[in-house]
Amino acid sequence: MKYLLLIYMGENAMSESERDQCYKDSTQLCHELSTKGQFVGANPLQPVATATSVRIREGRRMVTDGPFAETREQLGGYFLIDAPDLDEAIAVASRIPAAKKGTVEIRPVLEIPGIPRNEPAHAG
Amino acid sequence: MLYLCLGYQENEKLQSMSDDDRAALVDECKAYDRMLWENGYCLKGNALPPAAGAVTLRFEDGKVCVNEGPYAQTKEQLGGILLLEARDLNHAIQLMSQLPAMRRGGALEIRPVVANTEEGR
Numbered sequence: 294m295k296y297l298l299l300i301y302m303g304e305n306a307m308s309e310s311e312r313d314q315c316y317k318d319s320t321q322l323c324h325e326l327s328t329k330g331q332f333v334g335a336n337p338l339q340p341v342a343t344a345t346s347v348r349i350r351e352g353r354r355m356v357t358d359g360p361f362a363e364t365r366e367q368l369g370g371y372f373l374i375d376a377p378d379l380d381e382a383i384a385v386a387s388r389i390p391a392a393k394k395g396t397v398e399i400r401p402v403l404e405i406p407g408i409p410r411n412e413p414a415h416a417g
Numbered sequence: 418m419l420y421l422c423l424g425y426q427e428n429e430k431l432q433s434m435s436d437d438d439r440a441a442l443v444d445e446c447k448a449y450d451r452m453l454w455e456n457g458y459c460l461k462g463n464a465l466p467p468a469a470g471a472v473t474l475r476f477e478d479g480k481v482c483v484n485e486g487p488y489a490q491t492k493e494q495l496g497g498i499l500l501l502e503a504r505d506l507n508h509a510i511q512l513m514s515q516l517p518a519m520r521r522g523g524a525l526e527i528r529p530v531v532a533n534t535e536e537g538r
Contacts, residue, residue, distance in 0.1 A: 297463065297498065301488050334461055334500070337531040338421060345506060345527045347513055354514045361425050361526040364489050368528070371421070371498075373463070379472060386474050387481055398488040399472040400495070403464040407447055 295333060295402035296374050296382040301366040302395025304340055318390040319370075326374060326385065337370035337391075366395050373402075419460075419530040420501045420509045424516070425493040426523035428467045434521075445517035453501075458512055461500040468494035493523050500530075 307315060316337065326332035344360040360367065372389060376382040379399070386397040434442070453459035471487040487494060497518070503509035506527070513525050 295463065297465065299488065299495075336419075336421060336500070339529040339531055341528075343529050345510065347510055347519075347525045347527065348523070349514065349519050350522070352520075354510075356510055360528075361423065361493070361524050362489055362491050366488075368423075370531075373461070383472065383474065383483060392474065393476050393479075395476065396488055397474045397476075399474070400465045400468070400487075401470055403466045405443075405447075405464055 294376060294378070295404070296376055296379075296385075297400045297402055298372040298374065298382070298386050298389065299368060299398040299400070300370045300372075300389060300391050300395060301364065301398065302369050302391055303366050304369070306394040307391075315390045322388060322390065323372075326372075331375050331385070333373040333375055335370070335372045338368060341367040369395070418503060418505060418509075419532070420503055420506075421528045421530055422499040422501050422509070422513055423495055423526040423528070424497045424499070424518060424523060425491070425526070426496045426518070426521075427493050428496070430521055430523075431496075442517060442521075449515065449517050453499075453512065458502055459499060460502055462498065464497040465495060496523075501527075 319335065323332055323335050341360050346357050346359060346361055348355045369391060372385070374382065374385055376385060382399050386392060386399055389397060431439070450459065450462065468487040473484045473486060473488050475482045475484065501509055501512065503512060509527050513527060516525065519525055
């Protein structure tokens with residue numbers, strides 16, 4: 294079963310050197326998960342100041358600067374993993390380096406058959 | 418540029434659709450996904466079941482607390498994510514404005530991904 298792990302943390306919770314170390318440790322975790330066949334994807338996001346939100350109302354598009362919701366901590370990145378159950382997903386979430394400074398939301402992923410993007414990427 | 422697109426919707430709205438309407442919407446979504454995929458815009462995407470199934474881990478002073486429910490209680494809840502390759506923000510907005518799933522309301526947050534990381538190229 295796939296799980297999406299969303300990492301929320303204060304954007305100033307880490308110094309630049311802590312952030313560099315966090316990227317290194319996270320990359321290491323990605324490789325570890327990959328050797329166990331549990332890695333699907335992961336990405337850190339640029340600061341929330343770069344977020345854009347789009348809403349469609351009665352066929353009209355509204356574009357605003359900023360995230361969907363203003364929260365004390367901000368979405369800073371995510372991991373997408375393949376885990377046998379929620380307990381294993383929680384165990385992986387507990388090991389995410391950035392998590393120690395914030396909060397991780399774990400969401401099981403819905404498998405919809407017939408969606409091309411969920412199949413392996415074609416070369417090139 | 419690589420963008421993470423987060424779609425937020427009211428779950429009740431989707432549940433209140435008739436089966437025929439929902440089936441038609443799913444077909445439209447699949448067709449649009451196929452277009453994104455075939456043009457190399459969509460790298461990865463996943464739909465999520467209702468946020469009631471979320472679990473949240475909070476870390477404080479080295480301790481972990483496990484809570485049921487999503488990170489934030491909002492009227493609309495995260496229902497799907499999509500990793501999008503677009504020329505620039507305007508292109509990303511243009512592609513995401515036409516998502517059939519968002520026509521019934523909701524909000525879509527677009528976040529640029531940090532480059533030179535595992536998937537950020």
